[in-house]
Amino acid sequence: MSGVIPFNKHAFIGRELEYVAQATQSGHLGGDGPFAKRCQSLLECELKAGKVLLTSSCTHALEMAALLLDIQPGDEVIVPSFTFVSTANAFVLRGAKPVLADIRSDTLNIDESQLERLITPRTKAITVMHYAGVGCEMDAINGIAASHEIPVVEDAAQSLFARYHRQSLGTFGALAAFSFDSGKNFTCGEGGMLIVNDEQYVERAEIIREKGTDRNRFFRGEVDKYTWADVGSNYLLSDIAAAYLYAQLEMREHIQAQRRQIFERYADSLREWAAVCGVKLPATPPHCEHNAHQFHLLLPSLARRNALITYLKSRSVTSLFHYLPLHLSPMGATWGYKRGDCPVAEDVSDRLIRLPFFTSMTEAEQARVIESVCQFAP
Numbered sequence: 001m002s003g004v005i006p007f008n009k010h011a012f013i014g015r016e017l018e019y020v021a022q023a024t025q026s027g028h029l030g031g032d033g034p035f036a037k038r039c040q041s042l043l044e045c046e047l048k049a050g051k052v053l054l055t056s057s058c059t060h061a062l063e064m065a066a067l068l069l070d071i072q073p074g075d076e077v078i079v080p081s082f083t084f085v086s087t088a089n090a091f092v093l094r095g096a097k098p099v100l101a102d103i104r105s106d107t108l109n110i111d112e113s114q115l116e117r118l119i120t121p122r123t124k125a126i127t128v129m130h131y132a133g134v135g136c137e138m139d140a141i142n143g144i145a146a147s148h149e150i151p152v153v154e155d156a157a158q159s160l161f162a163r164y165h166r167q168s169l170g171t172f173g174a175l176a177a178f179s180f181d182s183g184k185n186f187t188c189g190e191g192g193m194l195i196v197n198d199e200q201y202v203e204r205a206e207i208i209r210e211k212g213t214d215r216n217r218f219f220r221g222e223v224d225k226y227t228w229a230d231v232g233s234n235y236l237l238s239d240i241a242a243a244y245l246y247a248q249l250e251m252r253e254h255i256q257a258q259r260r261q262i263f264e265r266y267a268d269s270l271r272e273w274a275a276v277c278g279v280k281l282p283a284t285p286p287h288c289e290h291n292a293h294q295f296h297l298l299l300p301s302l303a304r305r306n307a308l309i310t311y312l313k314s315r316s317v318t319s320l321f322h323y324l325p326l327h328l329s330p331m332g333a334t335w336g337y338k339r340g341d342c343p344v345a346e347d348v349s350d351r352l353i354r355l356p357f358f359t360s361m362t363e364a365e366q367a368r369v370i371e372s373v374c375q376f377a378p
């Protein structure tokens with residue numbers, strides 16, 4: 001019964017340092033090195049995805065998506081209000097207005113029934129974020145997007161190896177962004193990837209990620225010198241980070257099995273308590289397979305949620321909440337958004353709590369969290 005149980009500990013599985021040592025000895029420390037290539041082909045194959053490009057973060061992968069879609073000042077991009085800021089910011093950086101959508105109360109994903117109403121002649125992209133690795137309603141979303149010829153961008157930051165109708169998340173949109181930051185199932189500290197499912201964007205994506213140069217064509221021997229070909233930036237991942245990441249991707253089955261076990265233990269142990277206390281456990285529709293990214297609860301009220309966080313803290317258990325809906329943020333106000341615009345996001349944001357969840361969590365640690373939660377008076 002001692003020590004604080006943290007909310008998260010980054011995954012560390014075993015061969016990370018060995019591969020980092022190999023990367024440093026290989027002499028290729030920069031982007032698209034031998035470990036990056038291994039990660040990319042493993043992921044393309046495992047996800048049955050289009051082109052996988054490792055990036056320095058998910059935020060940067062989203063910025064690449066905004067550049068690839070030629071987002072211009074005055075364009076509109078549909079974004080769920082209940083998401084991390086980067087889903088919106090990547091497009092706002094290019095001058096777009098985020099058109100904020102409310103979420104479904106079951107999966108907390110974007111409410112696809114609102115899309116038709118939000119689409120205007122200026123809509124240049126629809127972004128979706130698969131909350132906690134549970135897929136958005138991609139059949140409906142892609143259908144609406146296709147009928148208006150609007151590209152879909154998936155913020156799949158939390159969704160690696162999760163599936164919707166047996167198809168990997170991150171393979172439904174024209175473009176999809178993933179994160180390997182230290183809070184995700186697989187990490188290299190800071191890192192991400194862009195999946196380019198629509199082939200028309202592949203060549204330009206390589207150029208944009210390479211400082212706007214056609215260096216990739218040069219390396220493949222397709223041109224005899226490389227030059228400034230387009231706008232771009234440096235969105236590459238160092239091979240030191242890719243080596244660290246590869247050690248984890250190799251162990252994906254082990255990592256995911258551990259995490260599924262933690263998720264199931266929470267669900268089984270808290271079901272009864274939740275029913276008695278009017279608390280809602282995470283919902284996964286039957287056609288979705290989540291990836292055990294996190295475990296969250298919806299308490300009956302803001303006051304009860306905050307009381308649970310305080311109670312757990314007094315028992316040395318760290319819990320967190322998120323997201324403050326984007327439409328209620330100071331940035332959201334600059335486009336005139338106000339309370340009441342996305343009522344489900346507002347309600348969920350008040351009542352949600354996330355329990356400690358990390359791959360290396362021991363049964364004893366988890367038992368302490370569960371016991372503490374169950375002792376919290378409803």
Ligand SMILES: *Cc1c(COP(=O)(O)O)cnc(C)c1O
Pocket residue numbers: 056057058059060083084086087129155157158178179180181190191192
């Ligand atoms: C983690 C996360 C991001 C940011 O990822 P970085 O790699 O840190 O840029 C973006 N969107 C969502 C939904 C996330 O969970």
